[in-house]
Amino acid sequence: MLFTNEFKLRLSKAQTKLRAIEHPFRKQILHLLDKSGPMTVTEMFIHFRIEQAPTSLHIGILRRAKFVVPKRRGKYVFYDINRPELERVKEIVSDFCEGQSFDYSLDRLDKPILRHR
Numbered sequence: 088m089l090f091t092n093e094f095k096l097r098l099s100k101a102q103t104k105l106r107a108i109e110h111p112f113r114k115q116i117l118h119l120l121d122k123s124g125p126m127t128v129t130e131m132f133i134h135f136r137i138e139q140a141p142t143s144l145h146i147g148i149l150r151r152a153k154f155v156v157p158k159r160r161g162k163y164v165f166y167d168i169n170r171p172e173l174e175r176v177k178e179i180v181s182d183f184c185e186g187q188s189f190d191y192s193l194d195r196l197d198k199p200i201l202r203h204r
Contacts, residue, residue, distance in 0.1 A: 094182075101179040104172075107152035113145050117154065117168060125158060125165035 090098070108114060112135075119134060120126060126134075132142040146166055149155040153172045157164045 097179050101176050104152045104154070104176045105180070107148050108154060110145065110148075112141070113149055116142075116145060116149060120155065120166065120168045125167040127163050127165055131166075 108117065115135070116131065119131065128139060128143050128146055131146070132139045135142065146155060150157065150166070153169055155166045156169045157166055159165075
């Protein structure tokens with residue numbers, strides 16, 4: 088099968104985005120935002136009981152991949168899931184799989200690896 092340059096570019100972008108959500112902690116962040124709604128980085132690192140720096144790093148990766156979007160409220164920045172972008176990546180991967188089912192759901196992501204103390 089021959090792929091067009093446009094299709095290859097779209098697939099490459101999807102691959103980069105999929106790498107952004109394959110990390111276990113980033114999956115946990117998406118789970119948390121899915122269940123709790125918009126949150127600040129501070130609320131997230133308190134929830135996970137880890138330092139602020141790793142939380143900010145992973146939020147930055149999700150943000151650059153456009154899986155989370157920042158929303159400023161006064162002096163606070165809240166992050167929320169960007170569902171249209173997740174759907175867009177789902178469509179690209181579905182196109183590549185040519186009829187094979189690909190069901191992206193936050194509930195299907197790996198179970199959390201961090202435990203609350």
